[in-house]
Amino acid sequence: MDKLICKCGHENPPGTILCESCGRPLNEQEQDKKLADMRYEGTARRSQTYNKSIIDKIWNFFSSVKVGVGIIIILLIAAALGTILPQKQYVPATTEADIEAYYTDIYGSVGTVYHALGFHDLYNSFWFISLVGMLAISLIIASLDRFVPLYKSLKNQRVLRHSSFMHKQRIVAEGPGDADTLKKAEEKLTGLKYKVSTDKNGLLAEKGRFSRWGPYVNHIGLIIFLFGVMLRMMPGFYVDETLWIREGETRAIPDAPGYVLESKGFTLETYTGEGEEEKFGEAIDRVGTVAKNYQTDVVLYKIPEGALPGDTADMEVVEEHAIRVNQPFKFDGYALYQMDFQQDELKTMSFELQNKETSESRGELTIDLVNPETTYELEDGSVVELLGYYPDFSGFENGEPQTATPLPKNPGFLVKMTTPDTPDGETSFITIQNTVEPLGDNDYKLAFQGVETRDASGLTVRKDRTLPILGLGGLIFMIGVAQGMYFNHRRFWIQQQADGSILLAGHTNKNWFGLKKDLDQVTEHASLPTYRDQQEDMEAQEKREGEQLT
Amino acid sequence: MTLADISSNLLYVAFIAYLIATFVFGGAVKGNKKGTFRSEQRWGKVAITITVIGFLAQVGYFITRWVVTGHAPISNMFEFTTAFGMTLVGGFIILFALYKTAVLGMIVLPIALLIIAYASMFPSEVSPLIPALQTNWLAIHVITVVVAEGILAISAAAGLIYLLKVVDQKKKSKQRFWLEAIMYSLVLVLGFVVTSTFFTLTNYEADFAYVNKDGQPSEITYNMPAIFGMNEFEPMTDGALTPLVEMPPIVHAGKLTTVFWSLVVGTVLYALIRLVFRKRISAMLQPFTKNVNLQLMDEINYRSVIIGFPIFSLGALIFAMIWAQIAWSRFWGWDPKEVWALVTFLFYAAYLHLRLGRGWAGEKSAWLAVIGFVIIMFNLVAVNLIIAGLHSYA
Structure with a gap:
């Protein structure tokens, strides 16, 4: 396409509506309009100029406000769809098969369809992420399409505009002026904090x-935010681990190399409704117990650099800390959160090896349910061998005992008991309150003696190096919103023509009321001709015509 | 009288003041027959004085309750919803100072009354904070949100007045239907309030044993005659109505019963209104909008959004994310409440783009503002009560 040459001699890029230099309308459509379209200063936007190549078409698609709003609306509806039934992370099932079964069991055919459509994990679905991606592309392209020409135009704007431009502004004034009118107007406008530039007979x-x-600016903020969210998929930027730690235990912190954590104990406090809390008595009576505090007291250790992995002999205490909800423990870019707990988790189980008939004891054994030993030597050469240990026994599959979780909630033991009476050994499968003797009747049994329990804390280990980026994005977004919404761009062009008369035009991107208030002051100070609001005039005329018709 | 009693009495004072002010505003608008604004201004002054007294009483309720509980009184449905009514009235008072719009008071105050009455149907005793809420972010996040929602609701009220004036009540149209649907849904809220109050005053209670969705035996107390029974229910109270229909385990039949009674009573109320006045509610209200300046209503609608939207973004997304990061270790977890805050944000973003980019002002803008309010109410009511999530504190 060719450049557009204006009558004033200025060469405009193709697609320009109002001459960059003098403001004359450059096409017939614009010439016929009563008011100039000032939204983007009449500049040549790429999307309004080219529509040939595939790139043009993509560019034009994403630069459209209509398309942008369309994406927003689709995204909004999609997001809402994901709240009809709970997302899979809020469902009490872990494996894919269990999750699928859960939706069908609890929600019936609706649940089956919801799961089949992938709505149980909607926000991680390919199509949802693609939609967010499209929104990001739209944000970038729509902004560039408008910002670049607008910036150039406002940077290069001239003081003197053609009278056709001035007459097509919403606020116009024309009339006689004095020799010092321009000077006085400049004085007042400067006083009102306007930046005034002059050229020959105009300002x-x-x-x-x-x-x-x-x-x-606010779009840039959103893009930075989305970029930060994307960045967390990169290794090293984001850690999300769960650490179950029991009272008295010392464990390496997952994904935090060199750091070891010891739990001093877990505390659960509830509101008592007494003393200071008496005022809460009624509420506590209604709902039962209300938790007041979940807390894990920990000691953080650091293994010196150069130590062998697992060598905990030389570790140094870094800090003792109480981790509570809303008060995560932060160190070295990591944070530990109090997220979950298990009270009275089984710690050990004790048994006595007994002759079934005589109840004669062959000695006692205590099995540590986290780190069980494989053999327990008792009196007179009796031995109990632990052939299999199932911390959370959930039944048999193909004759094999299964464990649902690694937590000792329902321990099952496959043991071989050997005594001087039964040198070949007898096999027994023991769970709480139940004993199975798979290979025939035994002479001996393990009689349950007691348990020891302790609390366990579920901590989340978090590192998120994207947070500063997200924060920056949010901040820029808010600045941009305030900048665009609470301030406005006001301009006045004033020219004194050869015969001494004044031509004035005014424009603002919003809040015309404020612009007029400024102009009232300038008009009074510099005795400018009275201005008129051409848009209001047009509306009033339309109204009159409408009334005449009815 | 203890401070707690003073607090709840102040709320009553506020409620009654708003109720009186509604009628005075109505009178101010109605009395202005000739379109001279003299009498409207005189009665408007009386009405706004009563409103301000009510508002101050409510602020008094808020502060005293804060002192009593030791935390910002926005931690459950009763407290949050009451505060919502307060910010709505506060926003209106500011607008009245600027624009002297009596008709806005006539619409905003009854809505605030309904909201506060709705709030009172929830347990209102002072309750202790669970660990997740024990932080200053509770006050920062929730107060910002409730202020933003109050302001955004004003935009809907201005939109509603706009629609009451421009929608033609003589011709059958989609607009006329949906405008009346809004009026009907407001009457339904009234139905809920009336029903709850009636059965609370008559002390209706019926206990049932049932099997919950995880297969565990549980018990439930109905405060209204049970129409719908919980899964495998067994009546435990003699003489109570036996449920007519048993529901599957995922449906909370107790809540469904409440919804059912509210619907029935609300619909009966609506039918009575129609029978007595022989007019649609929107047609009854239309004469009040005779002297309304449409441009001003459009301006209030838009102004409220450009003030409410940034505050909402700050409170419901940014502050929310900061707190979520501290309390739950992740700033975003697609919890239903979070999702609906995002939906609200996206909706108002679309509103602004349509208005600024595509010139959707006037009636279109008014409809959008009303829909925005519907989304906010959905997030407040349905997401708390129906879609269970991390935010179900009621």
Whole structure:
């Protein structure tokens, strides 16, 4: 396409609507309009100019506000769909098969369809992420398409505009002026914090141009935010681990090399409704117990650099800390959160090896349910061998005992008991309150003696190096929103023509009321001709015509 | 009288003041027959004075309750919803100072009354904070959100007035239907309030044993005659109505019963209104909007959104994310409440793009503002009560 040459001699890029230099309308459509379209200063936007190649078409698609709003609406509906039934992370099932079964069991055919459509994991689905990606592309392209020409245009704007441009502004004034009118207007406008530039017989007063960048600034903030969210998929930026630690235990912190944590104990406090808390008595009576505090007291250790992995002999205490809900323990870019707990978890189980008939004891054994030994030597050469240990026994599959979790909630033991009476050994499968003798009747049994329990804390180990980026994105977004919404860009063009008469035009991107208030003051000070609001005039005329018709 | 009693009495004072002010505003608008604004201004002044007294009483309730409980009184459905009514009235008072719009008071105050009455149907005793809520972020996040929602609700009220004036009540149209649907849903809320109050005053209680969705035996108390029974229910109270229909385990039949009674009573109320006045509610209200300046209503609608939207973004997304990161270790978890805050944000973003980019002002903008309010109410009511999630504190 060719460049557009204006009558004033300025060469405009193809697609320009109002001459960059003098403001004359460059096409017939614009010439016929009563008011100039000032939204993007009549500049050549790429999307409005080219529509040939595939790139043009993609660019034009994403730069459209209509498309942008369309994406927002689809995203909004999609997001809402994901709340009809709980997402899979809030469902009490872990394996894919269990999750699928859960939706069908609890929600019936609706649940089956919901799961089949993938709505149980909607926000991680390919199509949802693609939609967010499209929104990001739209944000970038729509902003560039408008920002670049607008910026150039406002940067290069001239003081003197053609009278056709001036007459097509919403606020216009025309009339006689004095020799010092321009001077006085400049004085007053400067006093009102306008930036005034003059050229020959004219002046341009401008205020708040930065508010024009508001939309682009807030879009940049959103893009930075989305970039930060994307970044967490990169290794090293994001750690999300669960650490179950029991009272008295010392464990390496997963994904935090060199750090070891010891739990001093878990505390659960509830509101008593007494003393200071008496005022809560009624509420506590209604709902039962209300938790007041979940707390794990920990000691953090660091293994010196150069030590062998697992060598905990030289570790140094870094800090003792109480981890509570809303008070995570932060160290070296990591944070530990109090997320879950298990009270009275089984710690050990004790048994006595007894002759079934005589109840004669062959000695006692205590099995540590986290680190069980394989053989327990008792009196007179009796031995109990632990052939299999199932911390959370959940039944048999193909004759093999199964464990649902690694936590000792329902321990099952496959043992071989050997005594001087039964040198070949007898096999027994023991769970709480139940004993199975798979290879025939035994002479001996393990009689349950007692358990020891302790509390366990479920901690989340978190490192998130994207947080500063997300924070920055949020901050820029808010700045951009305020910048664009609470400030406005006001301009006045004033020219004194050869015969001494004054031509004035005014424009603002919003809040015309404020612009007029400024102009009232300038008009009074510099005795400018009375201005009129051409849009209001047009509306009033339409109204009159409408009334005449009825 | 203890401070707690003073607090709840102040709330009553506020409620009654709003109720009186509603009628005075109505009178101010109605009395202005000739379109001269003299009498409207005189009665408007009386009405706004009563409103301000009510508002101050409610602020008094808020502060005294804060002192009594030791935490910001926005931690459960009763407290949050009451505060929502307060910010709505506060926003209106500011607008009245700017624009002297009596008709806005006539619409905003009854909505605030309904909201506060709705709030009172929830347990209102002072309750202790669970560990997740024990932080200053409770006050920062929730107060910002409730202020933003109050302001956004004002935009809907202005939109509603706009629609009451422009929608033609003589011609059958989609607009006329949906406008009346909004009025009907407001009457349904009234139905809920009336029903709950009636059965609370008559002390209706019926206990049932049932099997919950995890297969565990549980018990439930109905405060309204049970129409729908819980899964495998067994009546435990003699003489109580035996449920007519048993529901599958995922449906909370107790809540469904409440919804059912509210629907029935609300519909009966609506039918009575229609029978007595022989007019749609929107047609009854239309004469009040005769002197309304449409441009001003459009301006209030838009202004409220450009103030409410940034505050909402700050409170419901940014502050929410900061707190979620501290309490739950992740700033975002697609919890239903979070999702609906995002939906609200996206909706108002669309509103602004349509208005600024595609010139959707006037009636279109008014409809959007009303829909925005519906989304906010959905997040407040349905997401708390129906879609269970981390935010179900009621």
